[in-house]
Amino acid sequence: MDKHTEITNVLTEKDVPDEGRRNMMKLTGAGMVALGVASLTTGKTFAQSSIKLSDEWDKKFAKSDKVDHKKITFKNRYGITLAADLYQPKNASGKLPAIVVGGPFGAVKEQSSGLYAQIMAERGFVTLAFDPSYTGESGGEPRNIASPDINTEDFSAAVDCIGMQGNVDRERIGMIGICGWGGMALNAVAVDKRVKAVVASTMYDMTRVMSKGYNDSVTLEQRTQGLKQLSQQRWEDAGKAAPAYQAPYNVLKGGEPQFMLDYHDYYMTPRGYHPRAVNSGNAWSQTTPLSFMNMPLLTYISEISPRPVLFIHGEKAHSLYMGKTAYENAAEPKEMMIIPGASHVDLYDQVDVIPFDKLTSFFKQHLA
Known part of the structure; x- marks a missing residue:
């Protein structure tokens, strides 16, 4: 694992890459969401009256012959029905450790979370990748909204579900959150x-970026105006x-910072495009940022x-x-691994960059 660098102390400000920093400072404002560029214009309302699961393998990764897969549904404590993919190692026996996986913000289980889940299932874990409330194949109306409370509950409901599987050891359950679902x-x-x-x-603290903008650059006056x-x-x-929706993010206009180009390359090309993903040409409701701007996620980290x-x-x-901030505020035992040369989006789907060996050893040690 010589391509990976593990650190046990907090990185300093000089370790933040300079690339795109000046352009990021332009992407400020209280209404900022995951992609940071949604304008407040009325878009399409994505109605869903019932749960309807697709029968096809419409994921952005090849199906593994080392795992068994099935779609399942479960409810969170708000009564919203969530859709999920359950992955299990083939021919495994006994009670197994399990991992629930969610994210990125604005993605669906057919993208990054499903990839993580399938690979970890190949490595001996029962895994579950789910669509958050109001998105993808999960229930909840109106469509394409997010909530720091409800989406946190989605994770715990996924723990309920995976712990009900007959081959899962309830005392050995772990969790992976990607991008905004890392927070x-x-x-x-x-x-x-x-x-x-x-x-x-590759975590985001969505409450921080929505309320303060990238690099905490939003002033009190800007926040108040937003x-x-x-x-x-x-x-x-x-x-x-009915809610109004933000303008879909699907066209580059020129001058975007590199991370915006990276997002577009994932969500809007065959690499990662999925028609049910909010970030793949769909849109969040305009008022989605409100609860994120008033409820810091990581208060009790x-x-x-x-x-x-x-x-x-x-x-x-x-x-x-x-x-860095989350690592600093977390208590021991904690660890941070920095992947040399990797961007934010590289950790969505680049299997030669995502440190699956480290993930495996981490969970095998702590879910023993």
Whole structure:
């Protein structure tokens, strides 16, 4: 594993890549969501009246012949039905350790989370990748909204579900959160003591970036103005009895920072495009940022201890500063692995970059 660098101390500011920093500073504003560029214009409402699971293998990765796969559904404690993919090692016997996987923010289980889940199942774990409430094949209306509370609950509901599987050892359940769901996973594990170990891969703290902008560059005046705009939008939504949606992100206009190009290369090309993903030409509701701007996700991150947490981040990731802060605020035992030369999006699907050997050894040690 000589291509990976493990650190046990917090990185300093000089370790944040310079590339795109000046351009990132331009992408500020309280309404910023995962891609950071959604404009407040009315878009399509994505209605869903019932759960309908696709029968086809429509994932962005090849099906493994080393695992058994099936689609399942389960409910969270708010009564929303979630859709998930359950992966199990072929010909395994006895009670097995298990891992639930979620993320990235605006993605679906057919993308990054499913890839992580399938590969970890190949390595001996029962795994579950799920679509968060209001997105993908999961239930909840209106469509394409997010909530720091409800989406944190989605993770715990996934733990409920996987722990009900007959071949799962409930005392050996772990969690992986990717991108924006890295922060959700950390928040879930802080309160859900059933989870014995957690990994945050290329994480975002969505409450931080929505309320403060990239690199915490939003001023109080800008935040206040953004909240006023979102508050007024509530009158518009109430009058129409339906939410307005942001403009879909699907066209590059030129001048975008590198991380925006990376997002586009994943979500809007055959590499990662999926029609059910919010980030693949669909859109979040305009008022989605409101609860994120008023409810810091990682307030109780230190309460994950004494259970271990592993942070994985790319050396060139624009989001690295969020991982640094989370690592600093977490209590021991904790570990951070920096992947040399890797960007934020590299850890979505680049199997030669994602440190699956490290993930395997981490969970085998702590779910023993």
